[in-house]
Amino acid sequence: MATSFRRWPGLRLLTGSTLFNLASGCYTITLGQALFEKSGSVSAFTGVVVIEYIVPVILGAVAGSMADRFNPAVVCAIASIVPALSLLAYLVAPAGLLIAAGVAIGLIVNLVRPFFRAGHFAVGSRYPV
8 A cells, every 4th residue: 555655646745635625615614604603694604705715816926926035835834834823722712702713713724825825836846756
């Protein structure tokens, strides 16, 4: 089994990307449902979708420029560390702030996602497998 992983060098990246996208979709649905149950308004779910999909598209140009100007590996690393730290902050948040903290962590993840993708793209083109 270990030899089959060596023959397909992109398997780890594909698996990580798949898991990230699955978790992102689960987060969107869960947070949208929680906001809908709290507010009773569909516009709360619409806000989550806007944060999830529109904001990263707008930030894509800025992220690509930063990944080209600076070390893309550092951009990618910082864009990975920031959501991890925000998740740790969410885990210690008081129970009364869980929905607000959930919205905040979603916003943070979606603000840094374009930087991760741009850094990852630039690193991949500079260091081919």
